[in-house]
Structure formats: C-alpha cells, structure tokens
Amino acid sequence: MHGNRRVNLELVNQLYVTPNTVDFVQISDPLILELIEGIRRLKIEVNLYFEQDLLLLEEVDIFSKKFKKIVGVIDNYSSFIRANETNIRRFFKFTSASIYKELFESYIKPIIKILKKLKYEVRNAYMEKLEEILKDHNEINNVFVISRHQLKEKILHIADQEIKIFKECDFINESIFATHLFFIGTPSYYDRKFSEVFYSKKTTFLGYSCFENKIVKRNAFSNLVTNQEVINTNYKDVILGKGFNGINFKTEIEKPLGSRDQEKLAKELEEKSVPLGEKVPAKLAIISNKCSIFIPVDQKVNVLDRESFKVIQRDTKQLVKGALLVFRSHNGSTLIREVADQIIGEKAAYYRSNIEKWKEKLRMNIKKKGIGKVSTILVKKYGISSATENNLKNWISVYSIRPKYLGEILNVFNFNEEEKNEIILSANSIFRAHISAGHKISQSLMEEININLENSLDENGYYKFESKVFSGAAFNIEEIKQISNKSYLVSEEDVLKIFKT
Known part of the structure; x- marks a missing residue:
C-alpha cells in the first residue's frame, strides 16, 4: 500500500479488527430510471433482431458506454447532457436512417424525449440524497465520497460541510481508514474488492432504484457445504444491510453487445x-x-x-x-x-519430412523443460534473440517453414553438416513453392x-x-x-x- 510502514500497519489493523456496517440506499429519480430502462430495452432489441448488423451493434455500444456514466456522476444532469451533445446528435442521426425506421420510432425517440428533459435539469439526485443524509448525521470529520470517475472538484460542499471526494483507486493509495464512506453507485458498479474489504466503520452504497444494490456473500467452499451455510471470513464482524433487488449494472448495462x-x-x-x-x-x-x-x-x-x-x-x-x-x-x-506440393512434385513429402526434424526436437525440449525455460536458454546461451515464447509457438506450428535463425537452431540441436544442408535446402524449396x-x-x-x-x-x-x-x-x-x-x-x-x- 501507499505510505510508510507505520501507517500501513495501522490501516491493516483497522481493516481487520474494526467492526463494519454496510448500508444500501435507493435513489428514485424518474428521468434517470426511464433513461436506463430505455437504453436497456434498446440493447435487448438490437441484440435480438439486429445481431448481423455489426455497425449498429458498435454504435449502440458507443452510445450506451457514454450514457452508462450518468449513473455514477455527481454533476448536474444539464451539464452532463450538454457535454455529450455531439455524441448524442451523431447517434441519433445514424439511427434515423430509413433501414432503422421502426427501431428509431419505438426505441430511440423515447430516449430523445428523456434527454431533452434532462438537458434542463440543473440538479443531481446523488447530491440531493447526500445532503439529506448528512443533515441527519453529526459526522463531520473523516467522511469521504468515492466515485468511479475522475472529477475536477476535490471538495464537495454538502450540508454546510466540506467533504473530500476521491476516485476509487486514489482513495486506496491514500491508506485511509474512514469513519464513513459514501459510494456513488452500487456494489456491481465497482470492483469486487469494495464488496469484500471495507475501508471505513460505516459504508453506504448509493444507487438508483432500478439497480441491484446489495452484497451477496460468496460461499468459499460451495462444493463442500450446503447452500444455506456460508464460510467466508471476509465478512467477519461486518453487518450487511438487507439491500435491494434490481438489474445488475455489469451484465445488463456495461456488457458490450455480442461479445x-x-x-x-x-x-x-x-x-x-x-x-x-x-x-x-x-x-x-x-x-x-x-x-x-x-x-x-x-x-x-x-x-x-x-x-x-x-x-x-x-x-x-x-x-x-x-x-x-x-x-x-x-x-x-x-x-x-x-x-505448393504439386509445384514441387515427387520430392514434396521428402522436403516436408526434413523440416519436421528440427521442429520435433524443439517440441520435445518444450514438452520436457517448458516453453519459458527453452526460450531463456536459446536467447541467453545461444544468442538467438528472436526465440521469444510467442515465436517458439510459431516455429513449431505446421505453417512454419524457414525461421530467420534456422541455421543457428540446427546448430543448437547438433545436426551434422549434411543434415543441415538438406534441411535448409528443403526449407528454401518449400518456401519458394508456397x-x-x-x-x-x-x-x-x-x-x-x-x-x-x-x-x-x-x-x-x-x-x-x-x-x-x-x-x-x-x-x-x-x-x-x-x-x-x-x-x-x-x-x-x-x-x-x-x-x-
């Protein structure tokens, strides 16, 4: 971890000794919920009925990738929409083509209608909910907000308090154990580690009500015990709130179409x-x-x-x-x-058997010592600089005919001069024939x-x-x-x- 040894030791002790409480808070904002549902329905429709149109799949992925960020930003909606207006217009122009007429009417137009409304919404539901929660709490010191996205502002002014906001990875680098952490987004919006290690006495995940907002304990030995039992020391001394069901962000929104x-x-x-x-x-x-x-x-x-x-x-x-x-x-x-064999004629089989001789020796060495060790030996001991692991895989394949360092490879495997000449002649003949x-x-x-x-x-x-x-x-x-x-x-x-x- 980032920081000196003393601070890190203190952090580790706090992480694994301090009891933790994890809460889940739903945010219900009709426009955002409509937008997410509209994007979700659009992706389902395109995946089902336009699976062969890879250009459309790509355009829908680009559009949804841009707008999935709205579920994790604290800027007012108006600023977010205006900042992305060029991308919005580009996507709408593309999907307004006559071949997408029904798709546009049924699935794109409703999204346009929602975005037009959000363009004039100078507010953000996350900020409103944080204001509401912090007014009811006396916590002032050691309270932080975590975001998945890089933010221009480092300090939030909420409920007459100044609260630092960190991008997730930056917070970990600070080696802080907080009194209270507020995550902008649900657990599935973040890396799994934030659902298993808790960097504060109390953790609150804020999420729009359409999303699943809960932590499900993993059964570490599910093949040995019944599903009703849980063996997972990550959650020792952790009190998990009940949480809420809903759509999973990673599988429903973030996953690219057709991947x-x-x-x-x-x-x-x-x-x-x-x-x-x-x-x-x-x-x-x-x-x-x-x-x-x-x-x-x-x-x-x-x-x-x-x-x-x-x-x-x-x-x-x-x-x-x-x-x-x-x-x-x-x-x-x-x-x-x-x-190529037709061009070579009757000697084709003989030539091909010759080039298999050195490949077979190389394969046997790789099988015996491992490809990494063979690569190291050829590079360091014999000076064959191109003998990388990837190149070795290429050389032993049926397509390989005449590697650049074929002469050096034949020396490594102790072929005599007559054998070397025959192999090189065979390789050159096959190469020209190909x-x-x-x-x-x-x-x-x-x-x-x-x-x-x-x-x-x-x-x-x-x-x-x-x-x-x-x-x-x-x-x-x-x-x-x-x-x-x-x-x-x-x-x-x-x-x-x-x-x-």
Whole structure:
C-alpha cells in the first residue's frame, strides 16, 4: 500500500479488527430510471433482431458506454447532457436512417424525449440524497465520497460541510481508514474488492432504484457445504444491510453487445486437446451473419481488392475491418500447401519430412523443460534473440517453414553438416513453392470470380462460388466486420473455418 510502514500497519489493523456496517440506499429519480430502462430495452432489441448488423451493434455500444456514466456522476444532469451533445446528435442521426425506421420510432425517440428533459435539469439526485443524509448525521470529520470517475472538484460542499471526494483507486493509495464512506453507485458498479474489504466503520452504497444494490456473500467452499451455510471470513464482524433487488449494472448495462459468444468460442478452441505442434497462432475475425473465423498469423491469405477486384495476398497483420477475405469453404488452411506440393512434385513429402526434424526436437525440449525455460536458454546461451515464447509457438506450428535463425537452431540441436544442408535446402524449396502457389491461386481465383460479385456482397455481406480449377472446390468471399488484436493458439483444422456464434 501507499505510505510508510507505520501507517500501513495501522490501516491493516483497522481493516481487520474494526467492526463494519454496510448500508444500501435507493435513489428514485424518474428521468434517470426511464433513461436506463430505455437504453436497456434498446440493447435487448438490437441484440435480438439486429445481431448481423455489426455497425449498429458498435454504435449502440458507443452510445450506451457514454450514457452508462450518468449513473455514477455527481454533476448536474444539464451539464452532463450538454457535454455529450455531439455524441448524442451523431447517434441519433445514424439511427434515423430509413433501414432503422421502426427501431428509431419505438426505441430511440423515447430516449430523445428523456434527454431533452434532462438537458434542463440543473440538479443531481446523488447530491440531493447526500445532503439529506448528512443533515441527519453529526459526522463531520473523516467522511469521504468515492466515485468511479475522475472529477475536477476535490471538495464537495454538502450540508454546510466540506467533504473530500476521491476516485476509487486514489482513495486506496491514500491508506485511509474512514469513519464513513459514501459510494456513488452500487456494489456491481465497482470492483469486487469494495464488496469484500471495507475501508471505513460505516459504508453506504448509493444507487438508483432500478439497480441491484446489495452484497451477496460468496460461499468459499460451495462444493463442500450446503447452500444455506456460508464460510467466508471476509465478512467477519461486518453487518450487511438487507439491500435491494434490481438489474445488475455489469451484465445488463456495461456488457458490450455480442461479445460473449466469440470469447467463449476462442477459449473452447484454445483448450481443445491437440498436440502442441498442430496448434497455430490465429486471429479471430467476425464476418457475415455474426459468424466467426480464425485467420492464421503465419500464412499469407487471399483478399479481394475492392477497387481493381484483383485477388492479392496479404499478411494477417495487415488485415483490417472491411477487408474482403477469400478462402476455400472446407480445409481452407491446406490449399496453399496442396498447390505448393504439386509445384514441387515427387520430392514434396521428402522436403516436408526434413523440416519436421528440427521442429520435433524443439517440441520435445518444450514438452520436457517448458516453453519459458527453452526460450531463456536459446536467447541467453545461444544468442538467438528472436526465440521469444510467442515465436517458439510459431516455429513449431505446421505453417512454419524457414525461421530467420534456422541455421543457428540446427546448430543448437547438433545436426551434422549434411543434415543441415538438406534441411535448409528443403526449407528454401518449400518456401519458394508456397510463394508460387499463392500467386497461382490468386490468379486462378481472379479468373473465376463472377461479375455479380459486387451486388451479392452488398446484399448479403458474402459471396460463394464453385471453382473449376481446384477440383470443384467451393470458395467464400467474406467481409471482415471486426478482427482481434490478440492471437489465439488453435488447432490447424479450425483455421479458415466458419463458426456459427
């Protein structure tokens, strides 16, 4: 904790010895309650009936993210609305388009009506409630207000008192044990730690009456005892008020639209039981019909240029929202390898078995010592500076052909000169064949794309066609609606494969 050792020890003693009381206060403000309910209903409607319109999902998320802050501010409503007027007008202009006519009439207009009223409300229900509470209390010293947001004012003038207000993290850094803390917002509005450790003799959570405003004790050993019993020492000597039911801020208001399914999918595929060498790093992209696809990081992919309608190759790291991805509908990740092997001819299997020799030794070392230790050894002992953990994962994948430090890696694993020459020759041959295969695929696909492509993309967001060149294989052209910055380690069989989410 922040501060000197003596102060910290005193704080720790107070935290775990002093009895605490936690109260929950409801604030009923009709306009705020209407606004929150309006935003909640809008998100539900969009999630249910506009799940494929990722642009609308994004705009609604931006709008709700801005206005979720109103449940945690102490500025008067007029100032808050006027400060965000540009964002309000932008959102309303976007949703007034004819394609959203019914949504606008039923769900957007009611929100506009509420915001117009709040624009002239020079007051704040939190401040009114604090005034009311403090007038009835004699506490003057060591009373503080906690906010989730950064505030210009550091002192609040309430009920003839001057009370300091802190942003949550700043208060913890001060190492203060207070007489009374007032939280602007319900427990679910704040980090879980404020529901388990209490930095004052008395804590009061102020929350609008539509929200759940209570603390539910966690059963630390729920698998060993019945649900009626509670084993949790966090609440020893803590008297919790009954609290109030309502909507949960984090799940109902704060959670982005359509985010859970993609995250769950990525986690499931990463946890899939597959040998390490068969996993490849890939980025997760959202495409049409709210489907998802994993795009390999270490392999160039085909994209369609919007201006020239030419099929070109791009590194995955160059892909952005709006790019048109071209891939085979089934086993898309193996197409370049198959064409490359045709170009190489009868030696293809021999070359590929050669480049597996050093990968297998690297995999065995990682399995035996752990990827972190192997990385450290290669960097510090052998001077292979690029042997980071992430790069090691890339090198042992099926897509890896010719790492920059291949010669040095072969020396580390004691390959003799003849073996080294054969492996490097094989790697160079496969590398050149992959480049040729990429050009061949791009050229062939370009000749097969139908002139009706543009209309189909505009109407459906994707385009499919049967190939005459590649053994009748089917191909998809999909617009990338969103692509992750993070890479996931997934099975090779799961890349360039469409997942319904």
